[in-house]
Amino acid sequence: xxxxxxxxxLIYEYTKYGEEGDVVGKTRAxxxxxxxxxxxxxxxxxxxxxxxxxxLAKHLNAIFLPTEGTVWLGEMDTKDTDHIWDIRQRAGMVxxxxxxxxxANVVEEDVxxxxxxxxxxxxEIWERVEKSLKAVGMTAYRRQSPNKLSGGQKQRxxxxxxxxxxxxxxxxxxxxxxxxxxxxxxxxETVEELNRTEGITVVLITHYMEEVIHANRVIVMDDGKLVxxxxxxxxxxxxxxxxxxxLDVPQMTELAYELKKEGLPLRDGILTVQELVDELCQYV
Amino acid sequence: xxxxxxxxxxxPIGSPIHRLDPRTKLAGTLIFIIALFVAKGLWAYIIAxxxxxxxxxxxxxxxxxxxxxxxxxxxxxxxxxxxNIFFIRDGxxxxxIGFITITAGGLIQAAYMAxxxxxxxxxxxxxxxxxTPNDLTDGLEKSLGFMKKIHVPVHEIAMMMSIALRFIPxxxxxxxxxxxxxxxxxxxxxxxxLIQKAKAMVPLLVPLFISAFRRASxxxxxxxxxxxxxxxxxxxxxxxxxQKNDKIAYGILLFFLVLMILLRLVG
Numbered sequence: 001x002x003x004x005x006x007x008x009x010l011i012y013e014y015t016k017y018g019e020e021g022d023v024v025g026k027t028r029a030x031x032x033x034x035x036x037x038x039x040x041x042x043x044x045x046x047x048x049x050x051x052x053x054x055x056l057a058k059h060l061n062a063i064f065l066p067t068e069g070t071v072w073l074g075e076m077d078t079k080d081t082d083h084i085w086d087i088r089q090r091a092g093m094v095x096x097x098x099x100x101x102x103x104a105n106v107v108e109e110d111v112x113x114x115x116x117x118x119x120x121x122x123x124e125i126w127e128r129v130e131k132s133l134k135a136v137g138m139t140a141y142r143r144q145s146p147n148k149l150s151g152g153q154k155q156r157x158x159x160x161x162x163x164x165x166x167x168x169x170x171x172x173x174x175x176x177x178x179x180x181x182x183x184x185x186x187x188x189e190t191v192e193e194l195n196r197t198e199g200i201t202v203v204l205i206t207h208y209m210e211e212v213i214h215a216n217r218v219i220v221m222d223d224g225k226l227v228x229x230x231x232x233x234x235x236x237x238x239x240x241x242x243x244x245x246x247l248d249v250p251q252m253t254e255l256a257y258e259l260k261k262e263g264l265p266l267r268d269g270i271l272t273v274q275e276l277v278d279e280l281c282q283y284v
Numbered sequence: 285x286x287x288x289x290x291x292x293x294x295x296p297i298g299s300p301i302h303r304l305d306p307r308t309k310l311a312g313t314l315i316f317i318i319a320l321f322v323a324k325g326l327w328a329y330i331i332a333x334x335x336x337x338x339x340x341x342x343x344x345x346x347x348x349x350x351x352x353x354x355x356x357x358x359x360x361x362x363x364x365x366x367x368n369i370f371f372i373r374d375g376x377x378x379x380x381i382g383f384i385t386i387t388a389g390g391l392i393q394a395a396y397m398a399x400x401x402x403x404x405x406x407x408x409x410x411x412x413x414x415x416t417p418n419d420l421t422d423g424l425e426k427s428l429g430f431m432k433k434i435h436v437p438v439h440e441i442a443m444m445m446s447i448a449l450r451f452i453p454x455x456x457x458x459x460x461x462x463x464x465x466x467x468x469x470x471x472x473x474x475x476x477x478l479i480q481k482a483k484a485m486v487p488l489l490v491p492l493f494i495s496a497f498r499r500a501s502x503x504x505x506x507x508x509x510x511x512x513x514x515x516x517x518x519x520x521x522x523x524x525x526x527q528k529n530d531k532i533a534y535g536i537l538l539f540f541l542v543l544m545i546l547l548r549l550v551g
Contacts, residue, residue: 061509063505063508063509085511085513088508088509088510088511089511092509092510093506093509095502095505095506095509097499097502099454099499100499100502100503100506101502101503101506102450103447103450103503103506103507103510104446104450105417105418105446105449105450106418108521109418109521109522112521113507113510113512114510114511115519115521116518116519116520116521117510117511117512117513117518118511119517119518119519120519121519122519122520122521122522122523125519125520125521126521129521146450147450147453147454161510162510165510165511
């Protein structure tokens, strides 16, 4: 078995301070989570606001360190400060706000930022930038200013910036939350493509259900705990349970669920329009 | 669109001057300024004029762009000319009314001073017109690298400059958004005297600062996630390298400087 990420009994607490800097209390953002992610997987983590999904993501590349428990990336413990740059090179991260993660004034220089920090020789940086921009389909914009790009394009540049570091794993922390539907589709397609062709492990944090359908594993978090884990079909068969965690289901799943409640004998876990059409046609 | 604004005053056109290494242009400006202060006598100024004229010609930047830069120093220029005329007493007395004496030497000195200041401004404007702010930052970082030895954080300063350049348009856009949002709720930024206008800006600055800090914190996290750990061990995608043209430019500059020094010694 080839596990890229191993999380054992992870607990993360942060301290709340009052107006005068006095300690008011402690909040447990992550409560005893254990999890293993296989190499090459496309894992989606779902959860309502404040469920701890972003906090969990930031543990994977040592931005946050566990209060208790351990996170391993490959063989490296994220608490081991000697390996911190190796860990961040192997687990790249894309953030929510496209504007606040682009550093340089020219697209290609921003993509080069990661490799420059790693001390990659200039010639190789050029090759990596070339390849990464091609992988996300942004080669035509390489000499432009990032300020002139759309949100979806900026996120693709950010993804290219991570890809140029040659990571084993990309962690996406709600990369589509600030984008319009078109930009969202653009970003998700890019990530799926990278997962499929380059074999990069993807951990996608999101609260858009439509983006989860193509993952091969879905994890649901609520109140700092891991509450559901399975394939999209398994997860979305349990519509009521999802609703109890204040989560929606994909539109088609919802429709199928409502039809079933009205008495149509449909199977559980319908995800796409095509599946629902096929299912319905059997009864015509 | 507000995001299209160009910062600094870069004039985008391809010319041999534009393509020079930013370090060459920085050094060139410095040498030109030194030469101007060394210059003495009519011939020196003629040569300086020819030199500057030739560089402007090669740079393909219209002269009007450089003249614009002079507007800011008109007052300074007038002051120095007036002072030179009235206070230098040298040579034939031309006018004498009461305590005011104007001499030929004073007039000549005033003229030289004016020309010197104008050339100085044109020379440095030419550099900013032909170099992008990014290149300028890169050039400064590399040519001031020696200051690291006395613990001046050169790399960090350069990084801050280039990040500032990237975020200025974003923050301008944000200011615009906040202003509109507040105007929609009845805020008035236009009327009133200066103090009232300044007061109206306070509710604008507070949200702007908060957002700038939030952006800074996000950006810092994004940079660390991409392995940024200062300038040590960092490579460059586009390292600055002197080309053949840079060597030629240095040659011309040195020749120019030597000529100016010789003219001073002779004259």
